[in-house]
Amino acid sequence: MMFAAAAAAILVALALAITRAIKGPTVFDRVLAGNSVGTLAIMLLAVVGFLTERPEFLDIGLTYGLLNLIGTLSVLKFFRHGDLAYDVDSEPKS
Structure with a gap:
């Protein structure tokens, strides 16, 4: 019962974030x-995996977490430099 309430709270937070x-x-x-x-989404995967007694959902959540980190860093680098291939070492020295 407690994990079902946690899943509902995560869904509400997910709606607010969207x-x-x-x-x-x-x-x-x-x-x-x-x-x-x-x-x-990672938290929801973990809770649903616990509710359905499928621990492999944690592996999916970990993989999704790594992809989330890489994606966020890529988007921020793109908006800062305008290019994902930007290299600090190629800047002219002043």
Whole structure:
């Protein structure tokens, strides 16, 4: 019963994060909301895996967490430099 309530609370938080991702006034608000959606999805995977007694959902959650981290860093690098292939060492020295 307690884990079902946790799953419901995570779903409510997920709906709020998706609302922030849609309405966010800046790109950084949307990136943060997207990262929050990923984190909440991982938590939901863990809770559902526990409720259905399938521990392999934790492996899926860990993999999704790594993809979430890489995706967030890539988006932030793109918005900072305008290019994913940006290299700090190739800048001219002043």
